[in-house]
Amino acid sequence: MTAPFDLRRPEGGRIDRARAMRFVFDGAGYSGYAGDTLASALLANGVRLVARSFKYHRPRGIATAGAEEPNALVQLRGNARSEPNIRATQVELYDGLVAASQNRWPSLELDLGALNSVFAKLLPAGFYYKTFMWPPGFWHFYERLVRRMAGMGRAADASDPDRYDHRWAHCDVLVVGAGPSGLAAALAAGRAGARVILCDEQAEPGGSLLGSGATLDGAPAMQWAGAVLAELGALPDVTVLPRTTAFGYYDHNALGLVERVADHAAEPLPGQPRQRLWLVRARQVVLATGAIERPLVFRDNDRPGVMLADAARTYLGRYAVACGRRAVLFTNNDHAYDAALALHAGGVDLAAIVDLRAEPGGLRVDAARARGLRVIAGRAVTATHGRSSVTGVDIARLQEGSDLAVLDRESIACDLVLNSGGWTPSVHLFSQSGGRLRYDEATGAFLPGRAVQAVRAAGSCNGAVALKDCLKQGAAAGAAAAGDCGFAAAPPALPAAEPEPESAPMRLLWVVPSDAPVGHKGKHFVDLQNDVTAADLRLAAREGYRSVEHLKRYTTTGMGTDQGKTSNLAALAILAEATGREIPAVGTTTFRPPYTPVAMGALTGRTVGALLDPARWTPIHRWHVRAGAVFENVGQWQRARYYPQAGEDMHRALARELHAARNAVGIFDASTLGKIDVKGPDAARFLDLVYTNSWSKLGIGRCRYGFMLREDGYVFDDGVTTRLADDHFLVSTTTGNAAPVLSWLEDLLQMEWTELKVRLTSVTEEYAVVTLSGPFARRVLTELTADIDLEPKAFPFMSLSHGTVAGIAARVFRVSFTGELSYEVQVKASYGLALWNACMEAGEKYGITPYGTEAMHVLRAEKGYVIVGQETDGTVTPYDLGMGWIVNDNKPDFIGKRGLRRADLQRPDRKQLVGLRLEAGERRKLPEGAHLVADRDAVPPMPMLGHVTSSYWSVALDAPIALAMIKGGRARMGETVYAPLPDRVAAATVVEPCFWDPEGKRLHG
Amino acid sequence: MLLIHCPWCGPREEVEFRCGGQGHIARPADAMDISDAEYARYLFMRTNPKGWHYERWNHVHGCRRWFNALRHTVTHEIRATYRPGEKKPPLPDGTT
């Protein structure tokens, strides 16, 4: 009587048996050890069933031990920290960990979605495309059903409480992967004095050495790894980043890394980010990213307990976990024998080694036979049995030239099926770097070919198999990379690896036959995560899919969170077979970042909430806040829109503000308008070239309104420019266009008119601007200044005066955007609030009233003043706006002059700016954007005349008003046009676009 | 994520720059005398090569200077950056 076999082996592994970790999976409590992953701890507890598959809801178990895991995706943690689709194979166990399976309802054991399996015949390749496209418009209905059945976990519904950091770094040599090749590369480059970053996705560096049990110089290989890490740690210019995945390889040797700083704990320590995103710019890169074992595609190869051979070896060697009690190995190559021998040595009953090759030979096979293991050659696993765990396999002899395997059938009971179809080098990053891949016939794998960037591949990602070759390639690549950075480097002396037995060739058999044609009995899964079978791929090929990219999208193979790490090669090989082509002719799908999924939080970093986008405040902002203003965003500026008083809605607040501005005095914060200081001997010449009108003759202290066009003749920006001195102008731009205008002017000066001596400075934020507007504006200003003569003769409309206002040095511009007597008082930004307060105090007895951008819009619309971007849309000329007077065609050149002459811009039926008055008694505004037609009874599609650009309730007129752009509008004065609206057809009369004081008496007053 | 060598500031990250499209497009001096079709070519027609491309860049979040670059649109290799007015470098041999 032997002792009961404990899946957690009594000794070995890199776990800390002194530190037990309790955890919960699907509500049940378990225990593991420090050093476990969630996957190894589940396996140690005998938990086989961990997921339901995506489409058929078939029971699934842990299939791998790494980043390639297609099945064991879990919902990790809870509440705001809940995170879906996390690979249990990469989750470090911590005390108190909580995880749940996904894609099952109501429970993992009893899953109603598994009915999909019964109806599997109804879910062929291209199922989504074929089924849900009919009837048209029903997709919205189907989508909800599909989502519920095929859910991949849930996003947290509360905002993430954790912090994520971004970090930029530069180095000479970036080494990706800290397995034997990467360690050797980092050592070579580090010793040479290069600045090195070595990153590895696992908690502990070592890669394959962690679980393989290999020796170097006769000692456990991890001793060598430890010594290398100690030496690297002592080098000042070497940074080792564990728990860090290089997920993307971008241009000019920039790589994205995500460091999981605190993912191995329930929550980060105070002040600690959960993850850190690195953007590393490396002069040279060494990729030592390893290889991923390739599953065999055999019937019902998805049952829990079917696992990659090397994964089982890793679980035993690294975590001291036996993945089963009685195993069968199914292989097409020698190397998997190492795993079988390791498991056998670890106490697992190895029932049989089923080898696809007719005559396997060599030292490994001999070793297996010498230990009394049963090697069954030339046979295949033709079926697996079991439900929530595999219970046995059927095997049969392969027959040359037949799609069936029915001879010498035998059943073997087992609870673990190891399988190995060879190795697929992880060329993801190399391919992302732009490097070409080449196909290697012998190993059936794509290997790095010609590099495009400064990158080298070393070790098993480069096709190396033996440990000594990995070390050698790594050391050589590290030394060469350091050498290319100018360091004198030689590959370091390397420890001696055990001699590698010569391996016999593998046998590539992409779909393993069974006793029925593929697709007729059971399922040969190629892509476990997306439930894509060999039959699906062959069907797609029969339906005419030849491009691997199309195949991917049609069948969904290679999609999902694993991006087909274990399935892509088999899928394209099956496509190649089915279409009678060679594998290189089919090619691979494009490798794109990220290598493994990256949390949105890490990509976003600190730019969340208030830091998402900067907010710009004027110097008077705090006053507006205290006054209870409602704000609107104009670009990044926050501008006061209106100032509601107690009990006021927007309409009533607006009416009060408008009444004050027209009948008393309003005060407005105009600080956001763009301001560009233009200085230099050629300043006037320059403005002549960028504006449609003339500036050379503008007197000092005078202001002028101007249009800037683009070369195509359309309006780009407008504003008032003032001549401060002979060689000095102040240009104002619209609030939203300040930066583009500056950029454009710089472009012209630097690239086109390099001979002009002009300097531009953005001074938008240097000055605060307070506008006083209304009949009492002058009286208020009189109270505040003693040294500015405000008499109209001395200080006429469109001019500038210098002086002090409220004791503050000021420039006062007499300009108007309201149609009323207006002064814009400009002071140093830091005095803005003091000026505003002084104006409010002095204006109190005149009924001074702050008005916001909404009132400003109404006031200017009543005057017919356009807003660039509202009346214009990038296809409007000054002539279209009825402002041909602003174009000085006598100038030899200005931007847009030739563009304006284009035939299409001369058409008389272009859309032109008009005003619209509604029928007497109409109280409802037209909606902005409403289309206008000439004939209200026209049959749809009605010929469009144009559209409403601005529409407001005018308090001054006690009626709605609108501005519109309509075809040939200037010639339509007095005509009636119609706006067909959902609830009515509104009639309007076309009028001049000016509703208030057309003679301009008020603003000149 | 290009690393762009500003002729004034040295190598800087792409996020500091804005691309200004095709370079070395001469603004016609005789604009008023040429046909609409010819002027439209200047206004609207741009090359879109798969290969080497002369283009304009602005170090908009740096020194605010404009400059020219010779960039490969497939490999993103930047063969040269140079100041306005400097002679454009020849296309690398054997390529277009």
Ligand SMILES: [Zn+2]
């Ligand atoms: Zn610069």
